[in-house]
């Protein structure tokens with residue numbers, strides 16, 4: 437039990453109230469008030485707190501801490517004994533609708549598949565439940581949704597009762613209470629009854645619609661995302677608008693989207709393969725036409741500076757030219773860090789030369805004697821390049 441009387445507990449319709457201030461404190465630069473009574477729902481049980489105003493100052497968060505309910509304000513109300521509170525009705529109604537929808541969907545999963553709800557999470561734009569079963573199929577999820585929508589259309593009453601102790605509780609509860617006294621039961625007539633401290637609406641008809649938006653099976657559980665009422669309709673609008681944009685791009689009505697996109701994906705794969713094949717062919721042609729930078733003792737030295745494609749392509753290109761005439765090669769990609777690739781088709785260990793020089797100039801490299809790559813700070817490139825080149829050529833003339 438909290439010091440504050442929770443007005444929403446028994447009167448969820450109440451949105452304005454006048455009450456005494458019990459205590460106030462400053463936390464993280466913000467004023468927090470404890471009140472004798474409140475119509476604000478304090479966050480908990482998967483449901484965010486209400487928002488609204490106290491004496492015209494915004495309330496953005498209401499929470500319980502060690503049995504005390506604090507209202508966090510975005511300004512000051514001054515030194516007053518009584519305050520007037522006003523709960524944001526649209527936010528409360530939206531949360532109440534989603535929360536009531538959760539009770540219905542949870543009971544539907546329980547009745548149909550004995551799947552219990554282990555957690556519920558509600559935010560301003562997403563509602564999910566975790567079910568205890570990890571093997572639910574798309575068809576089963578749809579069945580639970582259908583049962584839920586049938587319940588909505590029956591316009592069943594949602595009733596709240598508070599029980600003083602556990603012994604008086606009815607036996608058909610969907611889940612057991614976590615408190616021993618003041619147990620609040622929420623009952624959807626002849627359909628669902630369970631302990632809950634959250635806010636709900638008075639009739640299932642007010643929900644209008646429950647729509648499952650998706651589900652995923654992980655670690656023996658099924659997480660179901662859904663939307664109720666205006667949220668479900670807004671989601672439908674969003675998807676229609678996306679469909680319409682895609683229809684325009686594809687010049688195809690939405691019934692043809694799957695086929696049209698499948699065709700595009702297949703074309704894209706085929707084009708990817710063709711681009712790779714042509715790229716390889718072009719590289720081979722360029723390699724065949726590439727003249728050595730110089731020739732020492734019958735061994736060619738290829739210097740590709742600057743190289744504008746990728747380092748991988750430089751390595752492939754060097755391998756192709758060195759197949760044509762034995763020797764060594766070097767490619768430089770300018771930038772910071774600058775990157776280099778070396779290759780050798782002789783006994784010369786080009787990999788070791790590159791690595792030694794790069795390390796000396798604050799860089800690093802790796803590879804095998806015939807093919808290696810690495811990088812170093814751009815400011816050291818000129819000095820390192822002169823040394824690598826001298827070593828690649830020096831080793832040849834020796």
Ligand SMILES: [Zn+2]
Nearest residue numbers: 535622632634
């Ligand atoms: Zn509830």
